[in-house]
Amino acid sequence: MKLKLLPLALIAVTLFSCSSDDDTDAANPEDQEEQNTSCDKVENFVFTEKDGLVSVEFEDAVFTDSWKFKKDDNNASGKGYMVWEGDQYLGKPGEGLATYSIKINNPGTYRFLWKSSVKTGNSGSDHNDTWLRFADADDFYGEKEGSIVYPKDTGKTPNPEGASKDGWFKIYRSGNDLDFKWQANTSDNDSHPVFVTFNKAGTYTMEISARSSGHAIDKFILFNDTYTQSDATADDVQLSEITCKN
CATH class of the missing domain: 1.20.5 (Single alpha-helices involved in coiled-coils or other helix-helix interfaces)
Structure with missing residues (x-):
């Protein structure tokens, strides 16, 4: 056997x-x-919205030389943060340009926030802003208790107090707590939170450009009304999936 x-x-x-x-x-x-x-070139990154949230490390883009990558602040997430160390462009958006491709799967209106810091001086009202534009979105505006403002030169009114041009909003943070915090408003001395509307699913372009030297940015998010701000900005929120441009 x-x-x-x-x-x-x-x-x-x-x-x-x-x-x-x-x-x-x-x-x-x-x-x-x-x-x-897998996407190994930053210029081809597409950040994918999921369940009403986009969460992106600001440094994940292509920057000009005067945007400096720093790793000296423990309050920054990810690999580090970016800070503008070039000339100031207080009335001239489009300099020091960087772009992000964002794929929206769930159309609707999203609030925009970024986590930023003041790295020059000791005043919370200086060196505290950067330009922002969503030129191909269906709407881009600031809203506060029913008051709505639109970027200048878009054919829409009213416009914000202070700087705005060619569809760009000046996005600022305020307060003398200069370290990184989640805040993004427009319209001087009448702060309006910022919103973006996407009527259709698709890939859209977010543009930022330099304004104030010493303004540092760590991360940004877009979130719809299924999230509270505290939930969307929580430390354990996962970053958006990155795919590649076709």
Whole structure:
């Protein structure tokens, strides 16, 4: 009996080994395909909204030389943060431009916030702002208790107090707590939270450009009304999935 069972055992072992080899060979092409489609160039990043939230590390874009990457603040998340150290462009948006591609799956209105800090001086009202534009969104506005303002030169009124031009909002933070915090308002001395409306699912472009030197930005989010601000800005919120431009 032992002599008869031995060949059967050898056959079983051989079949099992062949099956294992086949599974391994089949998995390799899939792993390689996933690796080939991973996005390894920042300029091709597309940040994907999921369940009404976009969460992005600000440094994940292509920047001009005067945007400096820093890692010297423990209150910054991710790899670090970016700070503008070039000239000030208080009335001239479009300098020091960086862009982000954002894929919206759930159309609607989203609130915009970023986490920023003042790195120059000791005043919370200076070196505290950067330009922002959503030129291809269906609407881009500030709203406070029913009062709505639109960027200048868009054909929409009323416009914010203070600087605005060519569809750009000046987005500022206030208060003398200069460290990183979540705040993004427009309209001087009459702060309006900022909102963006996307009527259709699709990929949209967010643009930022330099305004005040010493303004540092760590992260930004867009969130719809299924989130509270505290939930959307919580430390354990996952970053948006990054895919590649076609």
